[in-house]
Amino acid sequence: MPPKEVLKYILDIESLIKELENVISLHAGDYTKFSSNFMAVRTVERDLEIIGEAVRKLKEIDPHLKISGYKQIIGLRNMIVHAYDSIDPTTLWRILLKDIPVLKEEIKEIKK
DSSP states (O other): OOOHHHHHHHHHHHHHHHHHHHHHHHTTTOHHHHHTOHHHHHHHHHHHHHHHHHHHHHHHHOTTOOOTTHHHHHHHHHHHHHOGGGOOHHHHHHIIIIIHHHHHHHHHHHHO
Protein backbone atom coordinates (compact mmCIF):
# COMPACT_ATOMS: atom_id res chain seq x y z
CA MET A 1 0.00 0.00 0.00
CA PRO A 2 1.39 3.43 -0.95
CA PRO A 3 1.99 6.05 1.76
CA LYS A 4 -1.10 7.98 2.91
CA GLU A 5 -0.02 11.17 1.11
CA VAL A 6 0.35 9.31 -2.20
CA LEU A 7 -2.88 7.38 -1.66
CA LYS A 8 -4.88 10.62 -1.35
CA TYR A 9 -3.83 11.76 -4.83
CA ILE A 10 -4.34 8.28 -6.26
CA LEU A 11 -7.90 8.18 -4.92
CA ASP A 12 -8.55 11.67 -6.31
CA ILE A 13 -7.35 10.58 -9.75
CA GLU A 14 -9.41 7.39 -9.60
CA SER A 15 -12.60 9.30 -8.78
CA LEU A 16 -11.96 11.78 -11.58
CA ILE A 17 -11.36 8.97 -14.05
CA LYS A 18 -14.76 7.54 -13.07
CA GLU A 19 -16.34 10.94 -13.74
CA LEU A 20 -14.64 11.10 -17.14
CA GLU A 21 -15.84 7.61 -17.98
CA ASN A 22 -19.37 8.74 -17.05
CA VAL A 23 -19.06 11.67 -19.46
CA ILE A 24 -18.27 9.24 -22.27
CA SER A 25 -21.14 6.99 -21.24
CA LEU A 26 -23.65 9.83 -20.92
CA HIS A 27 -22.86 10.86 -24.48
CA ALA A 28 -22.99 7.27 -25.73
CA GLY A 29 -19.40 7.52 -26.91
CA ASP A 30 -20.46 10.12 -29.47
CA TYR A 31 -18.05 13.01 -30.01
CA THR A 32 -20.69 15.22 -31.63
CA LYS A 33 -22.97 14.92 -28.60
CA PHE A 34 -20.03 15.61 -26.28
CA SER A 35 -18.65 18.60 -28.18
CA SER A 36 -22.07 20.25 -28.40
CA ASN A 37 -22.54 19.97 -24.62
CA PHE A 38 -20.75 22.99 -23.16
CA MET A 39 -21.08 21.72 -19.59
CA ALA A 40 -19.59 18.35 -20.48
CA VAL A 41 -16.61 19.99 -22.18
CA ARG A 42 -16.04 22.20 -19.11
CA THR A 43 -16.37 19.19 -16.82
CA VAL A 44 -13.69 17.35 -18.75
CA GLU A 45 -11.42 20.40 -18.73
CA ARG A 46 -11.78 20.78 -14.96
CA ASP A 47 -11.27 17.07 -14.27
CA LEU A 48 -8.15 16.98 -16.46
CA GLU A 49 -6.87 20.11 -14.73
CA ILE A 50 -7.23 18.44 -11.32
CA ILE A 51 -5.65 15.22 -12.59
CA GLY A 52 -2.70 17.25 -13.87
CA GLU A 53 -2.23 18.89 -10.49
CA ALA A 54 -2.52 15.56 -8.67
CA VAL A 55 0.04 13.96 -10.99
CA ARG A 56 2.40 16.90 -10.44
CA LYS A 57 2.12 16.47 -6.68
CA LEU A 58 2.59 12.70 -6.94
CA LYS A 59 5.79 13.17 -8.95
CA GLU A 60 7.04 15.69 -6.38
CA ILE A 61 6.45 13.19 -3.58
CA ASP A 62 7.95 10.26 -5.48
CA PRO A 63 9.71 11.04 -8.78
CA HIS A 64 10.05 7.29 -9.46
CA LEU A 65 6.33 6.62 -9.77
CA LYS A 66 5.58 5.17 -13.20
CA ILE A 67 3.14 7.48 -14.93
CA SER A 68 3.82 7.52 -18.64
CA GLY A 69 3.09 10.86 -20.21
CA TYR A 70 3.23 12.67 -16.88
CA LYS A 71 4.89 15.67 -18.54
CA GLN A 72 2.05 15.88 -21.07
CA ILE A 73 -0.54 15.51 -18.29
CA ILE A 74 1.01 18.37 -16.34
CA GLY A 75 1.45 20.39 -19.53
CA LEU A 76 -2.24 19.97 -20.36
CA ARG A 77 -3.13 21.18 -16.88
CA ASN A 78 -1.02 24.28 -17.48
CA MET A 79 -2.68 24.88 -20.85
CA ILE A 80 -6.15 24.58 -19.35
CA VAL A 81 -5.24 27.04 -16.60
CA HIS A 82 -3.26 29.56 -18.65
CA ALA A 83 -4.43 29.14 -22.25
CA TYR A 84 -7.95 27.83 -21.80
CA ASP A 85 -9.10 29.39 -25.07
CA SER A 86 -6.76 27.17 -27.08
CA ILE A 87 -8.19 23.88 -25.81
CA ASP A 88 -10.11 22.06 -28.51
CA PRO A 89 -12.91 19.59 -27.62
CA THR A 90 -11.42 17.19 -30.17
CA THR A 91 -8.22 17.04 -28.11
CA LEU A 92 -10.19 16.45 -24.93
CA TRP A 93 -12.16 13.63 -26.57
CA ARG A 94 -8.99 11.96 -27.81
CA ILE A 95 -7.53 12.14 -24.31
CA LEU A 96 -10.69 10.59 -22.87
CA LEU A 97 -10.61 7.67 -25.29
CA LYS A 98 -6.87 6.98 -25.58
CA ASP A 99 -4.97 8.40 -22.62
CA ILE A 100 -7.34 8.05 -19.67
CA PRO A 101 -7.51 4.23 -19.96
CA VAL A 102 -3.70 4.10 -19.83
CA LEU A 103 -3.60 6.37 -16.79
CA LYS A 104 -6.29 4.26 -15.13
CA GLU A 105 -4.14 1.12 -15.43
CA GLU A 106 -1.01 2.89 -14.21
CA ILE A 107 -2.84 4.26 -11.17
CA LYS A 108 -4.09 0.74 -10.36
CA GLU A 109 -0.48 -0.47 -10.45
CA ILE A 110 0.75 2.33 -8.19
CA LYS A 111 -2.07 1.62 -5.75
CA LYS A 112 -1.00 -2.03 -5.35
